[in-house]
Amino acid sequence: MADTRKSEANTESATALRDVVKIVRLDEEAAAGNAVFYKNSDFLALRAKIENENGEREEKTWDRVFLHRAFPFDDPYRYISVLDKDQNEIGIIGDLRNIEPEIRKLLEEELERKYYTPEIKAIKQVKERYGFSYWKVETDIGPLQFTVQDTYRSILRVTPTRIFIVDMNGNRYEVPDLEALDRKSYRLIELYL
Amino acid sequence: MQSREELIKRFVELDKTVQHDDVIVALPFDLPPDSEKQLVDGLVGFTKEKIKVYRDGTLAAEYSMADVKEIKCVPGIGCTTLEILTGDEQEILLCRSNMSLNLLYATLAKRLNRYLESGVFDSSYEEEVDIYCPKCHRPYSPGSNVCPHCADKKQYLKRVWEIAKPYKGYIIVSVVMYFVISALNLLGPYFNRILVDDYIKADQMPKFAGFLSVIGCIFGVSVLSRILTILRSLTMVEASNRVIVKLRSMVFNKIEMLSLKRVSKRTAGELINRITGDTETLQNFITYQLGDIVQQLLVFVSISVLLFIYDWRLALMILLPVPFIMVAYRLFWRFIHKRFHKQWTLSAKSNSVLHDIFSGIRVVKAFGMEKAEMERYDKATADERDISIANERTFALIFPVIGFFMGVGEFFLLYYVGSKILGGTMTLGEMQQFSSYVSIIYGPLSWMANFPRRLVRVMTSIIKIFDIIDEKVDVADKENAIDLKIEGHISIEDISFGYDESKDVLRHVSLEIKPGEFIGIVGKSGVGKSTLINLVMRLYDVDDGCIKIDGHDIRDISQESLRSQIGVVLQETFLFSGTIYENIVYAKPDATREEVITAAKLAGAHQFIMKLPDAYNTKVGERGYTLSGGERQRVAIARALLHDPKILILDEATSALDTETEKQIQDALQRLAKNRTTLAIAHRLSTLRNATRLVVLDKGTVAEVGTHDELMKNKNGIYYGLVMAQRQMSRMAPGVTKVSESA
Numbered sequence: 001m002a003d004t005r006k007s008e009a010n011t012e013s014a015t016a017l018r019d020v021v022k023i024v025r026l027d028e029e030a031a032a033g034n035a036v037f038y039k040n041s042d043f044l045a046l047r048a049k050i051e052n053e054n055g056e057r058e059e060k061t062w063d064r065v066f067l068h069r070a071f072p073f074d075d076p077y078r079y080i081s082v083l084d085k086d087q088n089e090i091g092i093i094g095d096l097r098n099i100e101p102e103i104r105k106l107l108e109e110e111l112e113r114k115y116y117t118p119e120i121k122a123i124k125q126v127k128e129r130y131g132f133s134y135w136k137v138e139t140d141i142g143p144l145q146f147t148v149q150d151t152y153r154s155i156l157r158v159t160p161t162r163i164f165i166v167d168m169n170g171n172r173y174e175v176p177d178l179e180a181l182d183r184k185s186y187r188l189i190e191l192y193l
Numbered sequence: 194m195q196s197r198e199e200l201i202k203r204f205v206e207l208d209k210t211v212q213h214d215d216v217i218v219a220l221p222f223d224l225p226p227d228s229e230k231q232l233v234d235g236l237v238g239f240t241k242e243k244i245k246v247y248r249d250g251t252l253a254a255e256y257s258m259a260d261v262k263e264i265k266c267v268p269g270i271g272c273t274t275l276e277i278l279t280g281d282e283q284e285i286l287l288c289r290s291n292m293s294l295n296l297l298y299a300t301l302a303k304r305l306n307r308y309l310e311s312g313v314f315d316s317s318y319e320e321e322v323d324i325y326c327p328k329c330h331r332p333y334s335p336g337s338n339v340c341p342h343c344a345d346k347k348q349y350l351k352r353v354w355e356i357a358k359p360y361k362g363y364i365i366v367s368v369v370m371y372f373v374i375s376a377l378n379l380l381g382p383y384f385n386r387i388l389v390d391d392y393i394k395a396d397q398m399p400k401f402a403g404f405l406s407v408i409g410c411i412f413g414v415s416v417l418s419r420i421l422t423i424l425r426s427l428t429m430v431e432a433s434n435r436v437i438v439k440l441r442s443m444v445f446n447k448i449e450m451l452s453l454k455r456v457s458k459r460t461a462g463e464l465i466n467r468i469t470g471d472t473e474t475l476q477n478f479i480t481y482q483l484g485d486i487v488q489q490l491l492v493f494v495s496i497s498v499l500l501f502i503y504d505w506r507l508a509l510m511i512l513l514p515v516p517f518i519m520v521a522y523r524l525f526w527r528f529i530h531k532r533f534h535k536q537w538t539l540s541a542k543s544n545s546v547l548h549d550i551f552s553g554i555r556v557v558k559a560f561g562m563e564k565a566e567m568e569r570y571d572k573a574t575a576d577e578r579d580i581s582i583a584n585e586r587t588f589a590l591i592f593p594v595i596g597f598f599m600g601v602g603e604f605f606l607l608y609y610v611g612s613k614i615l616g617g618t619m620t621l622g623e624m625q626q627f628s629s630y631v632s633i634i635y636g637p638l639s640w641m642a643n644f645p646r647r648l649v650r651v652m653t654s655i656i657k658i659f660d661i662i663d664e665k666v667d668v669a670d671k672e673n674a675i676d677l678k679i680e681g682h683i684s685i686e687d688i689s690f691g692y693d694e695s696k697d698v699l700r701h702v703s704l705e706i707k708p709g710e711f712i713g714i715v716g717k718s719g720v721g722k723s724t725l726i727n728l729v730m731r732l733y734d735v736d737d738g739c740i741k742i743d744g745h746d747i748r749d750i751s752q753e754s755l756r757s758q759i760g761v762v763l764q765e766t767f768l769f770s771g772t773i774y775e776n777i778v779y780a781k782p783d784a785t786r787e788e789v790i791t792a793a794k795l796a797g798a799h800q801f802i803m804k805l806p807d808a809y810n811t812k813v814g815e816r817g818y819t820l821s822g823g824e825r826q827r828v829a830i831a832r833a834l835l836h837d838p839k840i841l842i843l844d845e846a847t848s849a850l851d852t853e854t855e856k857q858i859q860d861a862l863q864r865l866a867k868n869r870t871t872l873a874i875a876h877r878l879s880t881l882r883n884a885t886r887l888v889v890l891d892k893g894t895v896a897e898v899g900t901h902d903e904l905m906k907n908k909n910g911i912y913y914g915l916v917m918a919q920r921q922m923s924r925m926a927p928g929v930t931k932v933s934e935s936a
Binding site: 063114116141142167170 | 224226227228230231267270271272282283284285286289291293295422531534538630737
């Protein structure tokens with residue numbers, strides 16, 4: 001009972017918020033034929049007829065747009081912000097699945113290009129010296145070596161079994177499932193979990 | 194990372210059409226331009242005419258240098274890209290790489306843009322982008338340029354010795370005491386043997402006096418050894434404290450000398466750690482471990498020698514298991530270390546949960562989340578409990594077992610010695626002496642197993658300490674720096690500046706400020722307003738151009754004379770622990786009480802100070818009375834006014850005050866402003882109503898300069914836009930007067 005009431009209240013307040021702040025849902029606009037993403041030389045461009053500040057629909061072209069994930073770790077293909085050159089938000093793609101496959105592929109490629117995260121298949125060696133840890137791993141793009149500083153704080157635990165390691169340069173490596181690692185790999189990483 | 198020369202060579206090998214000298218720079222990349230997940234071997238070469246992109250040995254793209262308008266480094270997440278903008282506004286992706294090249298890309302983009310402007314390429318970037326030791330290719334510690342792996346460790350130990358030298362008397366005395374103590378330790382079992390063999394188990398009735406004197410000897414040895422141990426500890430503590438205090442003040446003085454640029458490269462925590470933590474590690478090492486190693490080694494060697502002289506077979510039997518014990522000990526240590534670390538992490542986690550809840554207790558209560566937080570804490574402590582129970586269990590099981598195996602040698606010894614006694618070749622006393630030696634000799638062993646680890650730790654600390662001490666002072670006074678009596682004429686001549694290599698915060702800024710002017714600096718957040726005043730104070734040195742005060746480059750003026758004539762009130766007002774009076778009088782310790790009160794009155798602080806029970810004697814800062822943001826600002830303004838500077842800098846100095854109080858202070862400042870140059874930053878534009886001129890910064894450059902009226906005439910101007918936005922804001926919400934946006 002209590003839960004239903006709570007969720008009702010939540011929906012209500014969400015509606016109230018939506019009346020005040022308008023989010024431009026570019027996936028919905030695209031489905032309605034008001035927004036088209038296309039490739040402009042190497043990058044992504046957008047032509048859209050969306051509401052401006054005065055609430056009027058106006059067709060505009062952005063020669064280059066940037067994508068930024070709102071939830072890069074736990075929801076990478078939903079809530080993607082579309083930004084212009086000055087990093088102002090044009091709108092949000094609520095869910096990539098709402099976009100037709102061809103254009104979706106374009107968007108996914110753009111995301112993959114910006115978010116580069118090799119997946120760790122196995123850990124070969126972890127050595128610790130003078131405050132750094134030196135890692136040798138096997139990834140989906142081949143063997144890699146990297147150095148992590150302040151190891152405990154550089155391992156982000158997204159779920160109990162899914163982690164990201166951030167190295168000293170800002171590169172990210174994902175272990176999608178800790179339990180799928182072989183015994184030796186797990187033993188090497190266990191100390192830092 | 195390969196050097197510039199190596200990369201250029203590689204590029205020339207790939208591209209036969211270019212001459213070595215025509216190549217400006219070449220840089221590597223390892224990711225394809227599209228999203229495909231694979232590694233590539235790529236090289237981009239910039240020549241005077243062309244940009245050529247080679248991927249896996251073949252030419253992938255080629256652009257004309259003449260078409261390039263700008264080169265940009267656009268970092269992604271986990272990777273980075275270099276892009277060019279052509280003359281006809283087209284953007285092209287040049288190359289993409291993992292993040293380790295980001296600093297190189299950013300730096301080179303900046304330098305190449307300068308090259309496009311001026312035709313000169315500054316190739317002196319390598320040291321700045323290289324964060325790896327050239328010898329072992331391992332990264333330096335953050336904010337350091339010394340590789341802990343390759344540093345000449347002997348050199349550092351020698352320098353520690355240089356510092357310790359004045360106290361060598363202490364050290365010699367304590368070393369001598371170590372020898373004596375070790376010798377005494379060996380004497381104990383010897384007297385025991387005499388006691389047993391000659392008196393207790395003697396064949397004929399011994400003399401009672403002799404018996405007493407042996408007991409006396411044992412007693413004396415024991416007392417003497419204790420006394421010496423105490424004395425030795427005292428001497429060592431004395432010596433090490435003196436050395437450490439000296440080291441600490443060396444590090445502290447050095448940090449204070451360093452420019453803000455160097456200091457802010459490190460966090461406050463890191464700096465504090467260098468002064469206290471690292472020196473403490475060294476202190477502990479000198480006080481306890483250095484002495485211990487001497488003593489333990491002495492004991493070990495002398496007992497071994499004694500044993501060998503007496504019976505080499507016996508000695509071998511005791512010493513043979515030594516390597517095994519060492520190995521076993523190390524393995525054991527690694528095992529418990531892992532487990533304990535985990536327990537420690539979990540305990541830290543549950544502590545931080547607690548810290549989190551208590552610091553946010555108002556939020557927790559306001560949202561009625563007590564129960565949820567309770568569960569969160571329960572879970573954290575439950576995790577900790579589980580691992581600690583598991584650990585205790587393992588311990589209870591493993592310790593006795595390990596102890597047993599470590600003692601196995603003694604069983605053999607018992608057998609060997611026992612059979613000798615039965616055979617009549619050894620006396621009971623001798624056996625006792627032997628068992629004592631054996632139990633003594635196992636002591637240093639476990640200790641020595643851990644020594645390498647301790648040594649590494651102390652070496653790391655030593656290197657970190659000297660890393661600071663050796664750092665070059667970059668904003669230093671020139672030898673012939675002058676003491677200048679400042680009039681207040683500031684001219685900023687075409688300056689450029691960036692906090693790091695990758696991005697210029699200010700670009701080609703020029704400004705002429707006459708003495709007595711009140712200059713208001715406005716602009717959006719992050720356009721470089723605070724940076725500009727930091728440069729005027731010379732907290733940083735400009736990269737290009739120069740700043741002159743009264744016609745003298747500020748780099749020629751001694752920092753002491755410069756800063757003693759500049760008064761600053763910053764947005765984040767910092768009050769030291771102490772009384773309000775002490776805080777105001779900070780910059781002018783010889784001020785009279787009346788001067789202090791006058792300054793406080795001018796700053797609008799007197800009123801609220803007098804409402805406090807202890808008035809000017811109220812303690813503030815940590816553990817003191819908590820002043821509100823506005824009160825703190827007023828104290829800081831009083832501090833700056835008492836200082837009576839020729840140049841007054843206000844960086845959002847009145848942002849936390851209500852408009853009325855602000856107006857009062859502004860008017861007071863206005864009256865004071867004669868003969869005083871004032872630079873003020875404010876988001877709330879009404880703060881600057883008294884300004885003689887306003888400077889609008891945008892994207893690191895001066896966009897507009899003029900009086901309020903002049904600037905308002907340009908309806909498309911930035912200032913006009915800012916004023917309109919604020920007017921609209923105050924119309925929308927009449928109650929809100931503060932435009933809170935930090936600089």
